[in-house]
Amino acid sequence: MAKLFIVLLLILFPFTANATQTLNKQIVESFYKVTEKFDDLGDKYKETFDIADKFSMSESKKIIEHLKKSDAYKDIKSILSSHNFKSLEDFFEISYQLMGSMYDVQISRMPTTIDLDAVDKMMMKNIENMKRTGVSADIIASMEKDLKEQRSVRDEMKFASKKATSENKKFVKDNFEWLMSILPNDGFDGDDEFDDSNNPY
Helix, strand or coil: CHHHHHHHCCCCCCCCCCCCCCCCHHHHHHHHHHHHHHHHHHHHCHHHHHHHHCCCHHHHHHHHHHHHHCCCHHHHHHHHHHCCCCCHHHHHHHHHHHHHHHHHHHHHHCCCCCCHHHHHHHHHHHHHHHHHCCCCHHHHHHHHHHHHHHHHHHHHHHHHHHHCCHHHHHHHHHCHHHHHHCCCCCCCCCCCCCCCCCCCC
């Protein structure tokens, strides 16, 4: 469940809403409360969310269709309604604007000397060196998987940051420390895309 709603939803859902939402503290607080409650549904509707997890991010419309047809949708709608979200699409658009803006702001706070492409190349070189020195194939496979996932996440965040409005970027910039302080306990499910202490990016 965490994979679906903490990774997929927070790390971007393709833009489907008709109007761009303007962020404020009340909306953001509601958004995070909903993500936490969605995460709790995983135990109650494990099969539903296990199936949803099998879809790729490019098949996001199929995920919504699947959830709307599932037994979980009644609870999903109730949670959304109780936090003033009109629909899944409405909720996902907030995710889109919030995460795209957060990525844009974090990148702007990074030292200009950091070249993300160069970091990728260095990691690839390290993996190749480890292969030559006989490091376990399982460790190599895990590192390659992590690198691929990091690239995928970054690519989607770059796309989202281009779509996020200047108004929402300003809101995130002005409230960045507050936003980081209220992140759900699960954070970003190990990706740590916004954790400067753990993320080499």
